[in-house]
Amino acid sequence: MELKREYVNGMNEQGDFDPSSPPPFRIADIRAAIPKQCWIKNPWRSMSYVFRDVSVVFALAAAAVYCNSWLFWPIYWFAQGTMFWAVFVLGHDCGHGSFSDNAILNSVVGHILHSSILVPYHGWRISHRTHHQNHGNVEKDESWVPMPENIYKKLDTSTRLLRFTVPFPLFAFPVYLWHRSPGKEGSHFNPYSNLFSPQERKLVMISTACWSTMAIILAYVSFTVGPSHMFKLYGIPYLIFVIWLDLVTYLHHHGHEQKLPWYRGKEWSYLRGGLTTVDRDYGLFNNIHHDIGTHVIHHLFPQIPHYHLVEATKAAKPVIGKFYREPKKSGAVPFHLIKNLITSLAQDHYVSNSGDIVFYQTDLNLFQLLSLAKYE
Numbered sequence: 482m483e484l485k486r487e488y489v490n491g492m493n494e495q496g497d498f499d500p501s502s503p504p505p506f507r508i509a510d511i512r513a514a515i516p517k518q519c520w521i522k523n524p525w526r527s528m529s530y531v532f533r534d535v536s537v538v539f540a541l542a543a544a545a546v547y548c549n550s551w552l553f554w555p556i557y558w559f560a561q562g563t564m565f566w567a568v569f570v571l572g573h574d575c576g577h578g579s580f581s582d583n584a585i586l587n588s589v590v591g592h593i594l595h596s597s598i599l600v601p602y603h604g605w606r607i608s609h610r611t612h613h614q615n616h617g618n619v620e621k622d623e624s625w626v627p628m629p630e631n632i633y634k635k636l637d638t639s640t641r642l643l644r645f646t647v648p649f650p651l652f653a654f655p656v657y658l659w660h661r662s663p664g665k666e667g668s669h670f671n672p673y674s675n676l677f678s679p680q681e682r683k684l685v686m687i688s689t690a691c692w693s694t695m696a697i698i699l700a701y702v703s704f705t706v707g708p709s710h711m712f713k714l715y716g717i718p719y720l721i722f723v724i725w726l727d728l729v730t731y732l733h734h735h736g737h738e739q740k741l742p743w744y745r746g747k748e749w750s751y752l753r754g755g756l757t758t759v760d761r762d763y764g765l766f767n768n769i770h771h772d773i774g775t776h777v778i779h780h781l782f783p784q785i786p787h788y789h790l791v792e793a794t795k796a797a798k799p800v801i802g803k804f805y806r807e808p809k810k811s812g813a814v815p816f817h818l819i820k821n822l823i824t825s826l827a828q829d830h831y832v833s834n835s836g837d838i839v840f841y842q843t844d845l846n847l848f849q850l851l852s853l854a855k856y857e
């Protein structure tokens with residue numbers, strides 16, 4: 482009996498590449514292609530990035546206080562917000578255990594870094610682990626999960642507009658930490674939230690306590706230096722950090738020129754889900770934010786430290802072939818990504834309620850409301 486082979490190396494019978502086809506390689510093949518040194522975590526090297534970023538944060542703050550000039554404040558806000566984001570990425574390494582092999586060091590450094598930018602370390606770490614373990618799964622993924630049509634249709638027009646009009650989605654992160662995404666319940670601060678298992682409650686409690694301590698410190702400093710000064714020193718950089726986080730994490734999983742597949746049931750696998758992530762070139766920011774744009778290999782192997790991701794990606798690309806989406810080369814500033822973001826928000830609204838391989842669909846009414854036909 483002749484076996485029907487629908488796909489060869491991801492190509493269908495017409496010779497077109499289908500990104501939702503089962504890949505012709507295993508995750509072990511990718512792992513084998515990545516050089517041995519890429520798996521080595523060097524705590525000294527990891528700590529050197531912490532010292533680098535923390536020094537820049539304090540130097541910028543000192544310069545802002547010293548100058549206290551409206552000419553310098555906007556530069557400070559952007560630079561400091563970008564540094565908060567870089568600090569977040571180092572805490573992300575701690576959360577994955579790619580910072581070092583020492584669990585205590587990872588937890589201590591992770592708590593200090595994340596609490597300083599008002600992120601509850603364990604709460605976010607655990608839900609981020611859920612994201613990695615279920616990425617691309619419509620039902621189980623965390624953060625920026627596509628809404629099934631029935632949930633989308635229940636949203637009122639103003640909520641839809643808020644969710645899909647720039648800049649509002651770029652401020653989603655604090656809302657997500659407190660309330661999760663539409664259709665899901667739970668807070669990253671509540672140990673009894675259904676984001677966590679009973680064994681994780683203590684850890685979540687510790688992180689919420691650290692977060693609260695930071696909030697108290699900020700309130701105290703605010704009283705001392707005045708709330709408007711504090712808003713300029715910390716508040717606006719925090720908002721810029723939130724924009725960075727939402728922009729980068731959204732673009733990891735959306736806004737590619739070709740539609741990305743999402744899976745349910747038997748069609749989903751760790752490998753197929755991970756392969757739907759997208760690498761991005763952020764120009765001069767690649768180094769500043771610790772190569773967070775190399776997301777495919779990070780998704781599949783989160784134990785690789787950030788400083789080996791570029792090398793690991795290069796080695797893995799020949800195995801992944803067409804399933805790797807080569808990022809568009811950026812200039813010094815990645816302006817091209819703004820178009821990806823706006824177009825995707827205007828078009829990628831919901832997925833079908835059924836089907837094991839689904840793609841984003843567009844709510845034409847909303848699309849017209851947003852008057853973004855010119856981006857088509």
Ligand SMILES: [Zn+2]
Nearest residue numbers: 612733758780
């Ligand atoms: Zn991701």
Ligand SMILES: [Zn+2]
Nearest residue numbers: 573609613783
């Ligand atoms: Zn991660």
